[in-house]
Amino acid sequence: MEEKEQPNYRKLGGGGRYSDAPELVLFFLFFVFNIFVLLFYKRRTLYLGPDHLLVVEGSSYSETYKFYNFRDIHSFTLRRTYDYIGWMITLALAVAVLLWLAITPGDDVANIVFGSLAGIVGAVLLVHLLRGRTVHCELKTAVSSVYLPSLGRLGHAQKVLSQIRQLIEEEQGAFDPDDFERANSPAPGPEPAVVPAQVENEAVDATPIETPKEE
Numbered sequence: 384m385e386e387k388e389q390p391n392y393r394k395l396g397g398g399g400r401y402s403d404a405p406e407l408v409l410f411f412l413f414f415v416f417n418i419f420v421l422l423f424y425k426r427r428t429l430y431l432g433p434d435h436l437l438v439v440e441g442s443s444y445s446e447t448y449k450f451y452n453f454r455d456i457h458s459f460t461l462r463r464t465y466d467y468i469g470w471m472i473t474l475a476l477a478v479a480v481l482l483w484l485a486i487t488p489g490d491d492v493a494n495i496v497f498g499s500l501a502g503i504v505g506a507v508l509l510v511h512l513l514r515g516r517t518v519h520c521e522l523k524t525a526v527s528s529v530y531l532p533s534l535g536r537l538g539h540a541q542k543v544l545s546q547i548r549q550l551i552e553e554e555q556g557a558f559d560p561d562d563f564e565r566a567n568s569p570a571p572g573p574e575p576a577v578v579p580a581q582v583e584n585e586a587v588d589a590t591p592i593e594t595p596k597e598e
Contacts, residue, residue, distance in 0.1 A: 392430040392437060395543050396533030429533050431547070434554065436522070438529055449529065451522060453554035459544050460521045461537070467517040474508040515539075 430437040436456070438449040481501035485494050520534040534540040 392432050395429045395431050395547075396531075396535075396539065427530070427532055429531055431550075434550075436547070438522075438531070451524065451529075453551045455524050456522065456551055457525060458523045459547070460523065461540055461544075462519045462521075463537070464517045464519050467511075467515075470511055470517075471508070474504055474511065478505045478508060520544075 425440065425442050427438060427440045430439065432450075434453055436451045436453075438451065440447045440449070478501050481497050481504060485498035485501055487494070514536050516537040517535055518537045518540055520531045520540050521528050522531055534543055
């Protein structure tokens, strides 16, 4: 009996960690729960198959798989988020505070530690800026939609989606804006019937008027 050949998958993007809680909230919770804050995160990774996309979602105790055929995909949406600015401000403030502590006269060892931390946080800030704007990417079908955190940066998301678009057009056909306008324009209705105006003729009293005779 011949074994069924397994499809080859190519990973698109990174690990795609996300959480239902806001990122900045988790950032401040890190100082309370330390590394245990990672338990609030889930992992959702996107893979490219021969004729479909595979979305693998996992946590610390389970893993699920969802398949999206190219012919069933309706659209991808990209929406810019404020996470880019929020993280930039937060990291910049952290660098400023650590540098201030590093140059404050006092214990030399503490100054070195704060200076090292300022350098580490500054490197994280630089990487964040170089990766570009943050976006919220969703894959939509006729019956569902799924958030793709692995495509969370604008430049990377546009590059990946341009590759996927070519494969979808090979399956569904090229997108024609004129067809979209015709499909969404209201259908012309029947022309209204012309009803002739009805003129009501008042009854005219045709009784002759008798004029008085002259005597």
